[in-house]
Amino acid sequence: MASQEQLSAIKGAKVLMVGAGGIGCELLKTLALSGFQDIHIIDMDTIEVSNLNRQFLFRQSHVGQSKAKVARDAVLRVRPNISITPYHANVKESRFNVDFFKEFDVVLNGLDNLDARRHVNRLCLAADVPLVESGTTGFLGQVTVHLKGKTECYECQPKPAPKTYPVCTITSTPSKFVHCIVWAKDLLFAKLFGDKNLENDLNVHSNDAANSSEHSDVFEYRKDEDIEEYGRRIYDHVFGHNIEVALSNEETWKNRNKPRPIYSKDVLPEKLSEQNGNMEKGCVTDDVSAMASLGLKNPQDVWSLGENSRVFLEALRLFFLKREKEIGNLTFDKDDQLAVEFVTAAANIRASSFGIPLHSLFEAKGIAGNIVHAVATTNAIIAGLIVIEAIKVLIKDSNNYRMTYCLEHPSRKMLLMPVEPYEPNKSCYVCSETPLSLEVNTHRSKLRDFVEKIVKAKLGMNFPLIMQGASILYEVGEDLEEDMVAIYAANLEKLLVGLCLLSRIFSRSSHAISISSIGKNLMRRRNLMECFSLDGLNLLLIRTRISLLEMVKVHPMLYQQRRVWRPRRTLQFRKFQR
């Protein structure tokens, strides 16, 4: 029960919440009931129907409105005399800078992505403000406490990168349904409906490293072509012809089950426009949907190959008939019913070809949309635990700070397991003083590659400031003069070797990083420790013999002229001795 000391600390505290979703709603409510009087809350999202099963401050009538604002209004009804300041904004915006964070006694995270968490972590370190982090998935959850210098920061322990797959598995040798989904979403859907200027591996074959421009016309819709004919043409090309080509390379299939080519005339021998009486009915509704059009009601059903093929063709037809203007600009969106139907069907047909079990639309949507399953109870438990830690932080009860894990299955009788926080990791490149060493091929890589793929994507520095000596090579900001912006843009296109041999990189929220150039031939693959991908590009993590504290990152684009993937290059899976 809250003691006098606790109550007075709570009353005078200024708290920042980042996130007003699943954890955020529960947290705001519990903070308000616990006596907190000055709460600020940042969330850039708007309310969706699928939120309502757990984000209980929101109602059906709020769909489309700002989460932060609606949450605030709802809680003020219960505690009218407290102050809740909502920000319908992205926490990465520059106004939420170190000075902003310094105003708070504690920061409480209720986020759902790694990128934002890292950003907040760095700001809290820079501002020296305690951070209580948390996360939930289904029945699992955890709450962790981070104080600069006293405990690990959020990034002291490497967090697993989102799972990605080698291109050859996606283009040639899928073995799991998720591979088919990635193919259908990132290759086929992108090729047919997305930006035509983007590189696409759809037609990359195992024995054909040369460019594939001869095949690119296949996907082009010819003016006045019968839509069903076009659909069947695409179908036959990707599920029939491409498979036959792949089969011709015996080597690939020596130790694998061979896929079978599928042709539309075998699956759907009769022309659909004659058969399908429902086709016109589907046009009446606003929500364009192949399922509705075909009378398939239940998203939990697993469709047959025939049904999947119908959905494939019907979805394609509906895109061209009803959404022609969007074609060429579409990206996959899990809330786009027609896109989900198309991707499900395409993935299933491919799965059928490769002998992989088919899945329902419901399941496929979850995989394609990276949907996180979530329930109210776990969020409520975690919110309670967050408040308990926050109060400890406010009264500086440092001996009792705990990381608490909410388990699905008890461990030593415990469903809620508290653990003492660890001391900071001395080689953490975010919170420790150790400089990070990077090896990069300065003769091949431009500043742009470096900034985008390493500094921003890998190191998570969103607003880097890159200097050589005292001169600034590149920076990001709102108040820059035009000529500076032009200089920076020009610098991005220069090779690193031309810009510098040694430079220091700072971020507004982190430490110094030094780069040393090692010249042309980087490909001495020493001690390949792990390999993982980020955003579909492969980054190799190499620990060198120079120093155990240093992490070296190399991007394949930096040492290859072209991104050419040969299945034999099993770089990604080679395991070395640690």
Place this chain on the structure above:
Amino acid sequence: MDGEELTEQETALYDRQIRVWGADAQRRLSKSHILVYGIKGTVAEFCKNIVLAGVGSLTLVDDRVVNEEALSANFLILPDDNLFQGKTLAEVCCDSLKEFNPMVRVSVEKGDISTFGVEFFEKFDVVVISCCSLAKKLINQKCRKLSKRVAFYTVDCRGSCGEIFVDLQNYKYSKKKLEENIDCQLEYPSFEEAISVPWRALPRRVSKLYFAMRVIEGFEDVEGSNPGETLIADLPGVLKLRKELCETNSLNESQIPNALLERLLIGTREYPPVCAIIGGILGQEVIKAISGKGDPLKNFFFFDAMDGKGLIEDISEPNTGS
């Protein structure tokens, strides 16, 4: 299942949780009927959780009139005199809960629950009792008399500690083990049977909170005081009862430290974070019991904010254990 499918509305609303427990479990939830007695902060949290989960119906029993104190940890009560003046706790909470999920039937039942007959409880699949000292034994027994299996739970939070008791009688369920579904069975003691297990027979490391709760519960029963309203001023009486119970049970009094008892004697004030935690755990348990999937808690759960542990204790006779 009987083939009744979830409506489009339900599928859209419950999407994220169907991905956790499956469409089949969701269907069972939508047909389940829950009875709740004694609405304070923790039970309010529990009600919110199961209404969001999409149960068939929720019936609230609590004729206590709303007052200022009830607002302190119960977010279902808005501090608007016009709204709550003269209404009972059940009535006010009912109105708020309905808003969370229009598909759940939330209603109020008036009267003294200890007078309700066995047939009253037959309407329900789950019964949750709070603020009820040892009278809960009788309700548990009534539930057990029915041929239909009614899941029975008690929940109480005192200060920064909380306790949940579970009685699923003879319970068959399935769980996932390494990609396979296996069938399991557990045998639960009734509340009376559980608390009758001699203290000396319990494992040495049993949570002290178990004993402390029994002492205060016993004190309230003897004094006839309102459950959950024992204050620090009552400490001498409580310590006296502790001495008696420990002697009867051949348990060393140090197993039930003074400091722990003092922390529990805070009267009716509640600690919102603990309400959220206990309400969440209870919500999960009830959902598991209705869906028949996943290992249920057997048979006591304790949480103490001071050490942060959420522990399961199996308090049953060795020969009725799982």
